[in-house]
C-alpha cells in the first residue's frame with residue numbers, strides 16, 4: 159500500500175454506532191467537559207467509566223454513545239482522540255485484512271485525496287501515544 163484515500167462523508171455516523179467502547183485521554187475528558195460547560199468531575203460522574211488504566215464513555219441504554227445526536231456528534235469540536243483519528247488506528251492500518259473489513263463499514267474510505275502511507279501511520283501513532291496501555295506489549 160503506498161497510500162489510502164479517506165474523506166469522512168457528511169451526514170454519516172456509522173462509526174459512532176458500532177459495538178465498542180469510546181476511550182478518552184485525560185485531555186479529552188477536560189475538553190469534552192468544557193464544551194458542555196461542565197466541570198471535569200461532573201462530566202466524569204455523568205458520562206465516564208474509569209478503570210485502573212483506561213477511561214471510557216459510559217453507554218446509554220440501548221445505544222453506543224451519549225453524544226450521538228440526530229445531526230452527528232454533539233461534541234464534535236472536542237470529540238475523543240480515537241473518534242478524531244478513526245479510521246487511522248494502528249490495528250486497522252497495519253493489517254490489509256482489517257483495512258478491507260473496515261472499508262466495508264466506512265463509506266469515507268476510498269474517497270478523496272491520496273494520503274501517503276507514512277502520513278497515515280504517523281496519524282495512527284497518535285493513538286499509541288494517547289492510549290499507551292492499549293498498545294503496550
Ligand code: SF4
Pocket residue numbers: 165166167170171172173174244245263264265266267
Ligand atoms: S464511518 Fe467513516 S465516513 Fe462515516 S462518519 Fe465514520 S469515519 Fe466518517
Ligand code: SF4
Pocket residue numbers: 173174175180223224225226227230231232233234237238241
Ligand atoms: S463521541 Fe462523538 S464521534 Fe465519538 S462515538 Fe460518540 S458521537 Fe461518535
